[in-house]
Amino acid sequence: xxxxxxPHMPDRKRLNSYIDRIYDKVWLTNNGPLxxxxxxxxxxxxxxxxxxxxSNGTLALQIAxxxxxxxxxxxxxxxxxxxxxxxxxxxxMKPVFSDIDPNSxxxxxxLIKKSMKDDVSALVPVHVFxxxxxxxxxxxxxxxxxLKVVYDASHAFGVKYKGKGLLSYGDAATLSFHATxxxxxxxxxxxxxxxxxxxxxxxxxxxxxxxxxxxITCLGINAKMNEFQAxxxxxMLDEIDTIMDKRSQIWHxxxxxxxxxxxxxxxNTKSTNNYxxxxxxxxxxxxLLLAKGNLKKEGINPRRYFYPSLDTMxxxxxxxxxxxxxxxxxxxxxxxxxxxxxxxxxxxxxxxxKTIIK
Numbered sequence: 188x189x190x191x192x193x194p195h196m197p198d199r200k201r202l203n204s205y206i207d208r209i210y211d212k213v214w215l216t217n218n219g220p221l222x223x224x225x226x227x228x229x230x231x232x233x234x235x236x237x238x239x240x241x242s243n244g245t246l247a248l249q250i251a252x253x254x255x256x257x258x259x260x261x262x263x264x265x266x267x268x269x270x271x272x273x274x275x276x277x278x279x280m281k282p283v284f285s286d287i288d289p290n291s292x293x294x295x296x297x298l299i300k301k302s303m304k305d306d307v308s309a310l311v312p313v314h315v316f317x318x319x320x321x322x323x324x325x326x327x328x329x330x331x332x333x334l335k336v337v338y339d340a341s342h343a344f345g346v347k348y349k350g351k352g353l354l355s356y357g358d359a360a361t362l363s364f365h366a367t368x369x370x371x372x373x374x375x376x377x378x379x380x381x382x383x384x385x386x387x388x389x390x391x392x393x394x395x396x397x398x399x400x401x402x403i404t405c406l407g408i409n410a411k412m413n414e415f416q417a418x419x420x421x422x423m424l425d426e427i428d429t430i431m432d433k434r435s436q437i438w439h440x441x442x443x444x445x446x447x448x449x450x451x452x453x454x455n456t457k458s459t460n461n462y463x464x465x466x467x468x469x470x471x472x473x474x475l476l477l478a479k480g481n482l483k484k485e486g487i488n489p490r491r492y493f494y495p496s497l498d499t500m501x502x503x504x505x506x507x508x509x510x511x512x513x514x515x516x517x518x519x520x521x522x523x524x525x526x527x528x529x530x531x532x533x534x535x536x537x538x539x540x541k542t543i544i545k
Contacts, residue, residue, distance in 0.1 A: 189531055191490040193524040194366040195430055197422035205418035214414060221417035228424055234352030235379045237386040240412040241393055244341050244363025244376035248274040250410055251359040251378050254389045255335045259306030264294045265498040265511040267313040271339045272497045284498050286508045290453035296324035309335040314343040316466055319458035322356040344370045348458045354379045369463050370427060372420035375412050433525035434462035437532055441465045444536035448543055465521045472516045478542040487535055492520040
């Protein structure tokens with residue numbers, strides 16, 4: 188069986204060496220030494236400052252909202268994983284959608300003005316499939332309207348924009364380290380803040396608001412990363428260059444095989460590609476379902492991702508985002524992970540091509 192993704196499992200001896208340190212210290216959580224080490228190494232690798240590790244990517248978004256004091260309506264994209272929208276609603280705010288660019292799949296900045304309301308406090312764009320948003324255009328809109336910007340960068344691990352770490356853009360950017368991501372800590376995530384003061388406040392929020400023993404200074408929750416997650420993260424980071432190289436080979440093989448047959452995502456020319464996903468867009472949903480069925484017969488499981496469009500969720504205001512809905516109904520992500528064989532990539536590509544040609 189070939190699934191759309193397969194978690195990378197780092198070398199067992201390497202992972203055990205980190206776990207041995209946990210046993211030696213008997214320090215399992217509460218900002219342990221491995222969490223501290225991983226924080227430092229990720230700041231260096233991602234070229235960012237003010238990074239805070241948390242227990243998952245959804246809480247990363249929620250912590251960012253709390254720290255930045257967001258309220259009222261939040262403009263975001265309908266083309267993303269559900270957590271982008273649900274985290275806004277969960278925090279008692281109102282998701283307001285703006286439509287996407289049909290080629291990049293990211294929020295179309297030129298359409299944001301149509302969604303602007305008096306109570307909008309922030310923009311939450313998504314670097315879709317790791318593809319960088321138009322960060323300059325979005326920054327200009329935010330400045331003109333006195334809005335905060337929180338980037339859902341769950342897919343954008345390691346991406347650079349104009350030679351600079353993409354995660355340094357916005358008032359905050361969040362990452363998911365879920366097992367299915369390029370880089371994972373089994374579960375986990377991170378928030379990168381523009382301001383150090385925001386980082387310090389976030390440190391309190393993820394630990395119940397406890398500043399020091401017997402002193403609680405604010406309302407908080409438990410969103411801390413534990414030492415075993417950090418051990419996996421450190422072992423993964425040791426192998427990240429190899430992981431990226433393998434994915435690059437697979438991504439480029441797909442591109443070579445399919446670029447003349449089916450619509451592919453238009454990658455931002457100012458940014459690097461981290462090869463997180465390989466989405467393809469069919470002419471219509473009927474053709475997508477036929478291709479999906481043909482792949483399934485061969486034991487191959489792609490994924491309709493992102494589907495459905497988030498403007499169809501039952502807890503959001505009912506208004507239609509036509510480009511997102513059209514894209515969502517026709518897009519599918521093909522299997523991509525380091526252990527996938529090139530011959531399997533060719534098989535998958537040939538099934539797609541035969542389906543289209545027929």
